[in-house]
Amino acid sequence: MPDKNQIQDWFKELQNNICLQLEKEDGKARFHEDIWQREEGGGGISRVITNGNVFEKGGVNFSAVHGAMPDNILAALKLPKADFFATGISIVIHPKNPWVPIIHMNLRYFEMSNGRNWFGGGIDLTPHYIIEEDARHFHHSLKEMCDKHNSRYYPDFKKQADDYFFIKHRNETRGIGGIFFDRQEGSESEKLAFFEFVKDTGLLFAPLYCSIVNKNKNREYTEQEKQWQLIRRGRYVEFNLVYDKGTKFGLDTNGRIESILMSLPPFVEWQYNFQPDPHSIEQTTLSLLKKDISWI
């Protein structure tokens, strides 16, 4: 206990809960739902919001898939043939207003027929413009939630987020990080405790993001600020297509492409050698896209 059906049901319920809160915050657009089946076993529910008052494009995806582990994954992990079950929720939201950050959350549970199982996931924030007060609020809220479970979680998982959400070829972080954890494996009682932590993470997502959205969604912005947003979105694309393990896993295992790539932003710009003015707010944001900044 908890068994995979309970975990799956909980993620599905979380999807409903988050979509309702985001729709309320947007005030105009509604999520469009696609239910899909995976040929090899299982399926998912993709929900996408577009052209809202606040959200330009966002996806909240639930899936529960099972079957034989793909050969290329087995080879990479040096494992004998096995079946797997994986369920999770994956979210990326691209707001219209450049002063509102992009957010990402993924929570997942993985189980193999050899008896091993683990949780993984995280939440990270990608502001186009870093507002230090919001960055502190974001990290503080994550730390507070983590500390209720284990005082090691926030420092460990914050560091993992800094290391993971890093665009090596740009030598910059994707955003201000957050928490990231992979393969949390343990005894039955540890699993139960970790599921409670995963639940609290999932439940924190919408109120925390909406508080930051709400504070900035009506802020006026210039064309230049909108352009900077499109350029920063380009970095998001670079991270997702070059480094993101979830995207790579999906593409390698013949996943549902539209659900995997719903994380890509609606409009993006790449300018050759774009360099912000050294004294600009854009440059200030760049200077904060570094690992190991303490926001607490």
Place this chain on the structure above:
Amino acid sequence: MPDKNQIQDWFKELQNNICLQLEKEDGKARFHEDIWQREEGGGGISRVITNGNVFEKGGVNFSAVHGAMPDNILAALKLPKADFFATGISIVIHPKNPWVPIIHMNLRYFEMSNGRNWFGGGIDLTPHYIIEEDARHFHHSLKEMCDKHNSRYYPDFKKQADDYFFIKHRNETRGIGGIFFDRQEGSESEKLAFFEFVKDTGLLFAPLYCSIVNKNKNREYTEQEKQWQLIRRGRYVEFNLVYDKGTKFGLDTNGRIESILMSLPPFVEWQYNFQPDPHSIEQTTLSLLKKDISWI
């Protein structure tokens, strides 16, 4: 003979030659030049054209770099420590008008301190809308040029292009292909002959592309056609960031990022689950993005 300096000089001269022809075709914009040095040895000349009458963003990059082979490449190729020299020209052009195709050419020469050396490269065309007459003209011109050297070249290299410029996760080719060849290694006389083939490929590029540009650059287009272009450019980004070996090599070896990623389009759009009307010209193009179509 030819030695690496002659090859390098020839590529540099080709860069001048191509830029002049493209500027003439554009009629307004000029290439902007950046000369860069590589810390570990060598450097390059990047030339970028933006906001032209015809070309929205294009790069014509020359480089000649040398030094120790990076450890990760040596490990992948299972080779002992060695030095390398690499020179080449790399071009991607994104036109403004959706009826004008994107084009790409890469020609490169690689030499290792263990005495091995080879040529590689190719030209391929990525129309947003496939105009069959232009596709046939493109392939026919490549075949004619290839046939002067070796009657196996066109069929072999056309197949390699189909296999290489393939977006696996979309199950579609990037465009209509062209020719692609990798690691053409041989005796000194074969090397000399292959250099002549590489020269002819390089010299064909600008007149061939300009003939297709010229035919379509003044064609009227709708907002819907422009949007389709932005969506197709998204596929171009997916190919370059997920599959392209040149991009991957550049990112892995700490190359000059702005030169590597100058291939990315200026504006791009990703719509969730975009499906063209089954009877539309967009659908006709999709139906032709398949391997092994004979355009001759």
